[in-house]
Amino acid sequence: MKTKTLKRDKVNIITLGCSKNMVDSEVLSGQLLANEIETVHENEKLDHNIVIINTCGFIDKAKEESINTILDNVALKKKGKLDKVYVTGCLSERYKNNLEEEIPEVDAFFGTMELPQILKQFEADYKGELIGERLLATPSHYAYVKISEGCNRTCSFCAIPLMRGQHVSRTIESIVDEAKQLVKRGVKEIMLIAQELTYYGLDIYKKRSLPDLLHQLAAVEGLQWIRLHYAYPSKFPMEILDAMNAHDNICKYLDMPLQHASNNMLKAMKRQITREEMEDLVTAIRAKVPGICLRTTLIAGFPGETRDDVEELKTFLQKMRFDRVGIFTYSHEEDTTAHDLEDNISAEEKEERAHEIMEVQQEISLEKNAEKVGRVFKVLVDKKESGRYLGRTEFDSVEVDNEVIINTNKKLQPGDFVMVKITKAYDYDLEGELV
Template sequence: MNRSKKRKINVVTLGCSKNLVDSEHLMAQLSDNGFEVVFDSNDTDADAVVVNTCGFIGDAKEESIDTILGFARAKEEGLIDHLFVMGCLAERYKKELKEEIPEADEYFGVNDLSAIVRTLGGRYRDELAGERMLTTPGHYAYLKISEGCNWGCGYCAIPLIRGRHVSVPMEKLEAEARALAGKGVRELIVIAQDTTYYGLDLYGERKLGELLRRLCRIEGIRWVRLHYAYPAHFPDDVIGAMRDEEKICPYLDIPFQHISDAQLRSMRRGLDRAQTYALIDRLRREVPGIALRTTLLVGYPGESEADFAELLEFVEKVRFERLGVFPYSEEEGTYSAEHLRDDVPEEVKRRRVDAVMALQNRISRENNLRRVGCIEEAIVDRREGAFLVGRTRCDSPEVDTEILIETDRELAPGTFLRVIVTDADDYDLYGRPAER
C-alpha cells in the first residue's frame, strides 16, 4: 500500500463474535503501526477497507458477498483506494472470489493476520498477539479461548474452514483477560467453536473448568459468561465451577440442534435423546436458576414429521430461556452434502422454523412474566431516552433479552445495579432501580 496516501483503515466485521475478536486483534496491530483505524464504518474516506467475512451458512455468505461488492464499487468510483478481504468466506472460496470479484486487492484466510498487516505496509509484532482494540462497549469483551473444531458434525463446515481444535495456552488467556480488565472490562464472554473441548490438545485433558476459575480470580472482572458449549461429554468440572463461582453467570449457550435420535445420529452429534435430557436436568439441578440458550436446526436431510413433532415437544418440555432456529442449508464438503440428500422442501423448512419460533415466543413471554416482581442484578449497556438499557446475569449482549430501566439517574455503561422487574413482554423486561 502506498504509504504516502491516507493512513486510515476501515475494518468491517461480519458474522460471529469469534470473527469480531480476530478483527480486534488485527486492529491493535494496525494501530500500533500508526494507522488510524475505524470499524464497521459505511464512510468511504479511508485509504483501505478490510472486510472480515463469514462463510458459515447461505445467508451469511450472501451478506459477505454483498458487502464486498459494495466496497468494490466504491473502489471503482475512486472513493477508496484499496480493498482487502479476510475471514471464513475468503478462506474457503479464495479462488472463486478472485475470479468473480477481482476488484479486491487481495484475499486472506482466517490465520493470515500477519500477512494482512505486512500487505498494508505495517510490521506484525508477535509480542502484541494478545492485544485488542475493542469494538464492543468498553465494559464487556469476548475472550476466544481456542480455534477450530474436532467434532465433524454432519452439517458444519467450520472444521473445513478453521481446521482442527487448537487451544490458547491458559497463561496467555489470563494475561489477555487481565489486560481487558485493566481497560475497564467488567464482563468476560468466553467463546470458541467449542468451549468445552478446551485444553485437551495442550494438557491431555479438558481444562475449561480450571480456566473459568482462574478468570474469576482476576481483579476487576465481575461477570464471566460461557458461550458455545458442546453438549456431548460435557465436563463435570464446568458444572462445578458454574455452581461454586459467584462471578460465573448462571447462563449457558449450548446448541443442542435436535432431540430425535435418528436426527442426532445423522447429524453426528455424539449424544442421544436420553443423554440430552439428562444433561439439561443436571444443569438445572446443580446450577439453580440457570438460563439455557440453545440453537436448533430444522429441515436436515431425512427429518420426518415425527422427528419434527419430537423437536416441538422438546421445546415445550424444556422451556429454554433463549432459543434460535435455522433451516438446514447444504454446505459443500460436509458429511451431509457428500452422503445425504437434501430432501426436505424449502417451504417445509420455513414452516418448521416459523412453528418453532411461534412456540418459543410464547414460552419466552411466559418465562419473562414469571420474573415480574423479582429483584435482579443488571449491568447498564447504554441510555435510550427515558430508559437505561441493561441486561441481567441471564442475558448476553446482542442476542438476548434487555431490561429497560425507567430512571432519570445518569449511570455510566458498565455500572451494576439492583433492579426490580415491573413488567415483561416476549423479549424485553421493564424495571426500576430497587431500593437498597
C-alpha cells in the same frame, strides 16, 4: 520516481458473522494501530481509503451478505472512493480461488489464519507481545475472549472445521493475561467463545481444562462477569458447574447448542448424543446449578426431517423449557458429509418449520419472564436508546437474549451495575424500576 502521497492511509475493517470473527477483527485492528496505521471499525464517516472485509461463510445467508459487501466496496473502488479492498475470514478461506476469479477487483484475499500476510500489505510487522491490545468493536464494558481456534467435531452439517481447521487451545496464562489487560481498559464482562468450549485444553494439557481456566479467570480482580458460549453436550465436563458454583462472577448461564431432539436427526447430524442423554444432561445441570439459564440453538429443515421429527422437537422444548432458544434453517454446505444427502425441504418449508418451533419457545419465554415480575435483579447497563436505558441480567448475553428496560430519572452510564425490580414481562424482554 514515484512520489508518496501526503495523505495517510486510513483502514476501515468491516466484520460479518460471529463473535469469533469480531475478535479476529479487533486483533487485526490492534496490530495495525501498533504499526501506526490509522484504523477504524465499521466507519460511518466514510473518510477511509482502504477496506478490509472480514467475511462469514457459515450458511447461505451469511455468504450472500459477505459477497454483497465485497461487491459494494469494489463498486466504491471503481468510483475512485477507495484505493484498496482486501478480503479475509471464513468465506475467503473456503472459496479463495473462486472469489479471485469472480471478483478480480479485490486487491488480495486472505484465509482465517493469515494475519501476518495481511500486515505485510501495509509493510507492518506482527507484534506477538500485544496480548489483549485490541481495538474493541464492542462497547468498552464487555468483550469477547476466544480461548481456542478450530474444531475437531465432525457434525455432518458444519463447514467450520473446513474454514477454521482443527482445535487449537490457547494457554491458560495467555487468556488470563488478556483478561487482566481488558479489565484495565474498563471491561467488566468477558464472554468466553470457541467453536467448542468443552474441548478446551485437551490438545495442550491432555485433559478438559475449562474448569481450571475458569478458576483462574474468576480470580482476576475487577472482572465482574464471565459468560460461557458454545458448549458441546456430548461428554460434557460437569466440573464446569463446580467452578460456576464456586465463584459469584461466573454467570449462571450456559450456551449449549443441541441442534435437534429427534434421535433420527441427531444421528444424521453426527451429534454423538441421543435425546434421552440430552434430557438427562439438562436435568443434571439444573440440579447442580439451581436457577441456571440454559440457552440452546436448533436447526430446522435438515435433510430427511419429517413432520414427526418437528413435532418431537416441539415436545422436547415443552418438556425441557429452555430459557433461551435460537434457530437456523438448514444450509446445504459443500464438502460436509450432509451434502451427500438430498436437500429435500424447500426454503419456504424450512422457514415455516423454524417459525412453528419458535412459536412454542415464545410462549415458554413469556411464562419464564412473567415469573420474574416482582423480583430484583442485578443488571448491567448496556446503552441508552430512545430515552430509556437498556441492560442485561447475568442470565442474558449480548444481542441474542433478553434486555431489561430500566425506568429511572437517574443518570446511568454504560457499564454501571444497578439493582432493578421487574415490573413487566414481555415475550423476550423485561421492564423494571431502579431500586
